[in-house]
Amino acid sequence: xxxxxYWLILVALIIILVIVPKPLExxxxxxxxxxxLLGLALIWVLVLTIRGHLIGRRVVFLFIGASLALPFFMNxxxxxxxxxxxxxxxxxxxxxxxxxxxLAAFDYDPPSAPELQPQADAFMAYAFxxxxxxxIMGLWPQGPQxxxxxxxxxxxxPEIRAKNLRYGVDYVNLGFQxxxxxxxxxxxxxxxxxxxxxxxxxxxxKIPILNGVENFSNIDFVFNLSSGYPGTVEWVQIAVDRYxxxxxxxxxxxxxxxxxxxxxxxxxTGLAGGMSGAWQFExxxxxxxxxxxxxxxxxxxxxVVIAFIIIGNAxxxxxxxxSKRGEA
Amino acid sequence: xxxxxxxxxxxxxxxxxxxxxxxPSAQHWGEDATLYFxxxxxxxFFLGGGNLIRVHTEKVSHKSAGWIYSVVxxxxxxxxxxxxxxxxxxxxxxxxxxxxxxxxxxxxFQYVMSPLNSTMYALLAFYVASASYRAFxxxxxxxxxxxxxxxxxxxxxxxxxxxxxxxxxxxxSVLQIPNLAIWIMNAPNLAGQRAIMIGISLGVISMxxxxxxxxxxxxxxxxx
Numbered sequence: 001x002x003x004x005x006y007w008l009i010l011v012a013l014i015i016i017l018v019i020v021p022k023p024l025e026x027x028x029x030x031x032x033x034x035x036x037l038l039g040l041a042l043i044w045v046l047v048l049t050i051r052g053h054l055i056g057r058r059v060v061f062l063f064i065g066a067s068l069a070l071p072f073f074m075n076x077x078x079x080x081x082x083x084x085x086x087x088x089x090x091x092x093x094x095x096x097x098x099x100x101x102x103l104a105a106f107d108y109d110p111p112s113a114p115e116l117q118p119q120a121d122a123f124m125a126y127a128f129x130x131x132x133x134x135x136i137m138g139l140w141p142q143g144p145q146x147x148x149x150x151x152x153x154x155x156x157x158p159e160i161r162a163k164n165l166r167y168g169v170d171y172v173n174l175g176f177q178x179x180x181x182x183x184x185x186x187x188x189x190x191x192x193x194x195x196x197x198x199x200x201x202x203x204x205x206k207i208p209i210l211n212g213v214e215n216f217s218n219i220d221f222v223f224n225l226s227s228g229y230p231g232t233v234e235w236v237q238i239a240v241d242r243y244x245x246x247x248x249x250x251x252x253x254x255x256x257x258x259x260x261x262x263x264x265x266x267x268x269t270g271l272a273g274g275m276s277g278a279w280q281f282e283x284x285x286x287x288x289x290x291x292x293x294x295x296x297x298x299x300x301x302x303x304v305v306i307a308f309i310i311i312g313n314a315x316x317x318x319x320x321x322x323s324k325r326g327e328a
Numbered sequence: 329x330x331x332x333x334x335x336x337x338x339x340x341x342x343x344x345x346x347x348x349x350x351x352p353s354a355q356h357w358g359e360d361a362t363l364y365f366x367x368x369x370x371x372x373f374f375l376g377g378g379n380l381i382r383v384h385t386e387k388v389s390h391k392s393a394g395w396i397y398s399v400v401x402x403x404x405x406x407x408x409x410x411x412x413x414x415x416x417x418x419x420x421x422x423x424x425x426x427x428x429x430x431x432x433x434x435x436x437f438q439y440v441m442s443p444l445n446s447t448m449y450a451l452l453a454f455y456v457a458s459a460s461y462r463a464f465x466x467x468x469x470x471x472x473x474x475x476x477x478x479x480x481x482x483x484x485x486x487x488x489x490x491x492x493x494x495x496x497x498x499x500x501s502v503l504q505i506p507n508l509a510i511w512i513m514n515a516p517n518l519a520g521q522r523a524i525m526i527g528i529s530l531g532v533i534s535m536x537x538x539x540x541x542x543x544x545x546x547x548x549x550x551x552x
């Protein structure tokens with residue numbers, strides 16, 4: 001294919017996406033047919049590989065693109081199972097009585113938003129609906145802005161809007177503070193020392209929600225959304241181990257395995273890991289959002305990745321047998 | 329003196345931070361020391377920004393390979409810096425919050441930076457799939473175990489895992505793919521992660537001791 005042909009396909013796809021009525025959703029029967037066709041195409045690739053025709057990486061990209069894009073238009077009822085770590089996270093939140101003060105630490109930036117923003121949205125909506133007082137902060141510069149987006153989204157819900165929540169009384173955004181784990185350490189003795197003003201430049205002592213909040217002992221629960229350093233590991237090592245904070249976390253799929261030791265030692269109350277964790281967290285909090293939409297493309301793409309690993313191994317076996325035959 | 333003074337500073341600050349953790353009355357020493365970290369971090373921001381401008385300006389002026397991308401970098405850096413510093417378009421003016429909705433900085437963050445960053449991250453899906461196809465091979469027993477574990481985790485983290493093994497009776501529920509994935513995370517993964525953590529911690533302790541005692545001097549430069 002010539003280079004301009006790829007551009008033509010791209011432009012055609014954009015035009016189709018723009019002109020088709022939205023939300024575009026195909027029927028369950030059509031969804032099954034599309035899935036079967038995708039499966040047959042993969043089997044065809046497997047047969048080609050066994051017959052000695054190795055495929056290029058563009059074919060892999062095409063299948064991944066299709067498996068990520070097509071499920072957005074499909075209509076499937078998906079079975080679900082809430083994992084123990086998400087359940088304990090939800091249970092810890094559910095145990096908090098109305099008026100509890102929850103510190104929400106947003107330690108991530110836009111690249112991790114597809115996995116973590118749905119968790120932030122679900123958490124914020126749940127907290128507001130259950131009258132939890134939310135104190136937002138970030139150890140990553142863009143974290144508080146991600147929090148702002150989650151707050152704005154939650155406040156658009158009619159049930160939450162009806163509550164007439166007020167900034168400074170029901171929630172506050174203290175913004176970003178540099179210093180990584182040292183910020184957590186200093187918050188152990190004085191919140192106001194680390195955050196003398198909120199993002200609107202209001203003095204810490206003049207913010208009603210922060211009255212009586214001196215350090216971690218005045219916080220009922222910490223919810224950390226993290227995609228790296230500084231993040232959940234630092235919160236556990238300093239806030240939990242040294243100040244006895246109750247901590248729940250939402251992590252990216254890449255980071256989640258590294259915090260499992262803290263779950264088994266109960267340093268971490270609960271964990272929502274990756275897109276799957278976000279989906280389960282949305283289901284547990286009954287706040288369906290983007291993760292519930294994204295999980296179907298994730299299911300398809302994981303299946304395609306597994307299929308290509310099998311195809312790759314089939315190529316290995318075929319190559320091995322051929323070379324053996326050649327030697328004989 | 330060129331080497332002794334930095335070593336002395338390092339030993340003094342390091343010892344102070346260790347003491348502040350174990351002696352409650354000395355806790356505020358450690359907290360005061362962390363303030364200096366913040367001050368140094370501010371200089372790092374300036375250094376980082378300055379270095380970015382220098383490197384990319386050189387690339388543009390020499391018309392090195394890919395210089396056009398350096399122009400984009402410089403433009404992006406400049407636009408974000410100016411809109412952020414002068415709070416252009418901010419409804420509350422220069423005294424308003426940086427992330428106030430309506431400000432150009434917030435608009436750029438929400439509609440340019442956020443989607444671009446997410447796109448870059450999303451591209452990983454394609455490269456991971458391609459790399460898995462080419463490199464994830466069951467060449468020996470260890471690789472096969474890894475491959476099987478990867479399959480279980482990949483399926484266990486999706487609805488397909490539930491769908492495929494939901495028929496397994498409750499008595500054998502451990503064989504359901506999502507439960508197998510949980511077991512892999514809670515047993516082999518946990519053991520491996522703990523071993524890594526303990527190893528890293530021991531390494532950090534020994535390296536810290538070497539630094540505090542002045543045995544480790546590589547941070548001073550090649551001629552030390």
